[in-house]
Structures are given as structure tokens and as C-alpha cells.
Amino acid sequence: MGRTEDLMKRMAAEQAALEKSLREGTAAPSVAPTAAAPGAPAMGRIEAMQPRPAPIVARSDESVDRDEEKRREREARRQAERAQEDAEKAARKAAEKAAAAPPKLVLPPDMAQVVDYGKVYAASTISDSNLRVSVAAEDLGMTPERLKEVAAAQGVDLDDIYNARLKGRTYDEYVRAAKERGVSGFLTVAERERALPELAQEFDSSKAGVASDKPIALKESRADAQVILGTSTALPEVAKEGEYAHTLASVLVDSLLKQDRPSELYDLYGRKTATGATQQYVEDRVKDLVRSTNLRADTPNFDERMQALRRRAFNEVLAYKTIGMWTPVITSLDVEAV
Secondary structure, eight states: OHHHHHHHHHHHHHHHHHHHHHHHTOOOOOOOOOOOOTTOOOHHHHHHHSOOOOOOOOOOHHHHHHHHHHHHHHHHHHHHHHHHHHHHHHHHHHHHHHHHSOOOOOOOHHHHOOOOTHHHHHGGGOOOHHHHHHHHHHHHTSOHHHHHHHHHHTTOOHHHHHHHHHTTOOHHHHHHHHHHTTOGGGSOHHHHHHHHHHHHHHHHHHHTTOOOOOOOOEEEOTTSSEEETTSOTTSTTSOOTTSHHHHHHHHHHHHHTTSHHHHHHHHHHTTOOSTTHHHHHHHHHHHHHHHHHTOOTTSTTHHHHHHHHHHHHHHHHHHHHHTTOOOSOOOHHHHHTO
């Protein structure tokens, strides 16, 4: 038993020396084979069972440089891919934002043209309409046909200018009233551009049968009576046929009369001459709007929203009145009620 233990210790020492020499790169010491004791494993089997370390290979500088170059190339590709992804993402966001934003409205050429309608007023001493327009057009450097086209696009009634002079109104008075009605031909180009988005929105709303809920304006007329803007063709402050406000009222009325309930209310009140018909229409129409908008007493800002519905109903009446389809009288008391 003692000889076997000595043999095993000697074999372990020889194996450790061999591994050390391999690690240090030195030659292994020569060891004479030792006869194995009876029952002990052979030396060759023990060596085969031991893991051998991988050989150490020195890398050249050229190989290291190539690996570094490849690493830099991979990093450059990753950065380029990230930059491309960021650019595509930014482009998608810009496209989504542009799609969500309303298109920018641009004044049509006829709306953008500036015309001195004072030339038309100056020619209004001529009774013949065609000759009057021809003289004014020549002073403006335009053809008569072109003057008529631009005036129509800008909501300017050339004959109305003539009639205003016949009635003794000055050109400044006429222009002031036209501006109050929002006639674009008497606004600056900048004012027309600022008003365009709102006008477009109002037109779309009117086309859908939704009246404005803006407050109703009262003003002093030259006739020394309070009138509602847009309710009487006999007064200078109201919309005339061909002007934008008149067209807007026509579109709204057309839409309302295609709906059952508004059409029913118009037939019920719109042709009455009795006092109070206007308020009766407003009251009944407000009830309809309250139901359609699901407005309740516990709705936030109930009072303000209720008042807006009353103004909306009243502006429907004004639209009928503007185009001459509302028979009942509209008084200042009716306006104060909304």
C-alpha cells in the first residue's frame, strides 16, 4: 500500500511539472518511465485524461489593425442606419402634422386684386349702366367685362354704388357701410387674407345647416333707427345680394329647409305678421337644439351654452330675413332676449 501511494504522488508531481513547462513555454523535463505498481493505472491513460491548454499564438500588428478597421466600419454602418431611421421618423411626423393641419387658404386672383371703386362712384353721374361701367373701367385700366368679374368676386355691386350716389350718399359713407358688412372689395388685401379662414369655416357651417352663435349686433342707422345688421335691403348697413353675407344666409337657409324640423318651424312662424312670431320660433328652435346637443342642467357651463343656442336660433331668423324670407318684424326687444 505504501509503494502505491508513493507512486501516485510521484506521478502527480511529474504531471504538475509537465503542465508548468507547457505554460512557461519550456521543454518538459525528461522523465524515465516508471513501472506501475500492481493495480495502479498506466501513466499514458492518466496523461490522456488531463486537459491540455490551447497553444498561445502571437497576433501580428497587421491582424490587429484589420480587426480594428472592421470594428470601425461596423460602428459607422450602425450610426448611418440610426441616422436614416431618425430621418424617416421625422419625415413621417412632419407628414402626419401636415395632414392634420388645415390647408392654408390662398386668396383667389380676383379676390386679391385691388380696385379703386371710387372711379366707379365718380362715373355714377352717367345714367346709362353700360356706359358708366365702360368709363370707370377705362379709368382703371381694365375692360368692362374684367371690372364686372372682379367686382362680383369681391361682393361689390356696381349698380348699388350708382344708387347710393343718387340718394346723396358720399363715397366715404358708402365705403364705411360696406366695410361694416364685410364686403371684401373695400377691405385691404391683408384684411381679406385674415378673414378668409373664418369665412370658409362659416360657409362650411352654413352648408351643414349650423348657424353662427355669435352675438347679434345692434347699431344706429342713417335712418335714425336701431336695425339689426343684415335684416333690411332698404338700409345701407345690411347685406346686399351678391355680397358674402347674403350668400352665406342663402346657403344656411337652403340647408335648414332641407331638414324636417327647421322647415316645419319656418312654415309655422316665418310667414306670420303677428308680433311675437320671432320669439316663438326662437323658443321652439332652442328646445330642438337642446335635445340634439344633449344639453342638461348639470352640463358644465350650462348657462353659457344655453345662451349660445339661443343666439344660434336667432341667427337662423336673421338668415331668413336677410334673403327676404322672414315676414315677422324683428325688434330690438327680440334681440335683447337673446
